[in-house]
Amino acid sequence: MAKLLEIKNLRTYFYTEEGVVRAVDGVSWDLDEGETLGLVGESGSGKSVSAMSILRLIPRPPGRIVEGEILFEGQNLVEMSDDELRHVRGNRIAMVFQEPMTSLNPVLTIGEQLTEAIKLHLHLDQPEADKRATELLEMVGIPEAPQRLKDYPHQFSGGMRQRVMIAMALSCNPKLLLADEPTTALDVTIQAQILEIMARLSKELGTAVVVITHNLGVVARYADRVNVMYAGKIVESGSASDVFKKPRHPYTHGLMESVPRLDATEHKRLFAIEGQPPLLVEPIPGCSFEPRCAWRIDRCKTEAPPLELKEEKHWAACLRNPMVDAQTVVPAAAQA
């Protein structure tokens, strides 16, 4: 089966006064139709820039996609004209942003904002578009939808605004939804509501979803597959179950161990990954995680590890093979 989305060797750089920031540095991944993929990493790992690159929303200057292909339904988005791309944006590919407070225009009603894309992409007139907008608001569970269309964003709570954003994103039945930290600004009970809505609708409408988040729990609950990003590269990729249960990269392992678990009955000291993520202005010849890695060897400093198959459908970019059994293997640093 053809892939819905295929990203090949994508590099998105930012040309700043301090130097070239290699925000996304040679990343390849793909997505099947209807699949939910989690893109995990900490701030600055390049996960948002990856998503923004897909829709070519990178501010230019300073940013630029310097290399790579983004094939969506077989078409290369990187080489598309702006006109062609406009037919894809908000239509075939939609995006939900982190900040429901700032992503809506405060001087336009919810109805005006919701019908804009519908009128443009689906070629409906205003009454038809209003009808569709009402359906959409009902779909995301906003009561008294016809009245609420006349309201302004400030009359909605944070959770409600994020529902509006989801309704807006799904308004043209996209094939792909990019959700960039969709629930980070929300409380847990509201987060659960929003994620349930997204999961239900993507299933009903057959929309593929890329969830970008630093919240490992959200990925564990909703994603079929996971890509872990660190310093602009994918360091591990596989099914959610494999990546969480048998991480094959020291960073993924560290990430799992550094978050306390809600269901932990025993108090265990958290595993803290020492140090900071690298600045991306200097080219890193070896593995970018090497300075913080407990399993590092001399080779890691000079040799960039390729993302390679470690077992069935499970890739990791690590020269070592340290976590065959994460529970029993002791870091080299600890042994010494």
Add this chain to the structure above:
Amino acid sequence: MTTTQAAASGKQLGEPLLEVKNLKMYFPITAGAIVQRKVADVKAVDDVSFTVHRGETLGLVGESGCGKSTTGRAVLQLYRPTAGSVNFDGTELTGLKGSALRSFRRRMQMVFQDPYSSLNPRMNVRNIIGEPMSIHGLHKGSERDDRIAYIMNAVGLNPYFAKRFPHEFSGGQRQRIGIARALAVEPDFIVCDEPVSALDVSIQAQVINLLEDLQQEFNLTYLFIAHDLAVVRHISDRVAVMYLGHVVELADSNELYENPLHPYTKALLSAVPITDPDLERTRERIILTGDVPSPLRPPAGCVFHTRCPIAIDECREEIPAWREATPMHWVACHRV
């Protein structure tokens, strides 16, 4: 054995250090162009009672707007409570003024959420940590520099950086500076208000471990305010759950997380995803409908009844009593 492990094995609680009784913190809403008159109250904290024992960590969890931060500030007398009593080590704080209050402020400190806005950008680290010392007249002359170096070491900052300014540090390091400032006056009690929420997970683990180490080293007592339930369970001996200005449940942390009694606590816990995809597939979730009501017009009776899946008529009319349902496990619910 850490304190939290001790709690899990049924540690005897120390003597009470802080006793809060029937604390109310109302903020007036005023109207009128020239003569301001009060038209309503925001009942941010409404009749809250709890005790913090010497050497323990009491976690305070709840969603945004539930009054947890206000409680922390009212305890420290940063807000003067509307009613109720705050007794610290045998002294009633609510009536204290001037130098008498200031001498207690030395013993009670705060660590803030945002490591960016809570440090003065024009002061270097040495002055940030030294300022509380000069206010309280501690460690004069060269002794002060020694003390600053000692505290910087204790929080994992190189004293070599004492002359640097906040912008030269990363988020995690700034939070260490904030913690160092709190420790500068050798307090007994620290209110930690979302101290790790702004940090990436790998850095979060470093700061949590640091807070635990410092508690051991300096025999500190924490009121740990956070919305992340897993972090709160990890660090707290006992946990109080707040909803719309009220504490609805309070118990030993393992007891609370394993046997939650209040329907809000149950929903809150079920809403948090666990970092285990296989477990997540089978977990039952209670999705609460709607949003938290406004504290300007809190619902009559039990404040949770508008979202409670098991509310009955009694809940709409009568405020549930705060009672000890099982030994050391307090709850306010008609249905328990």
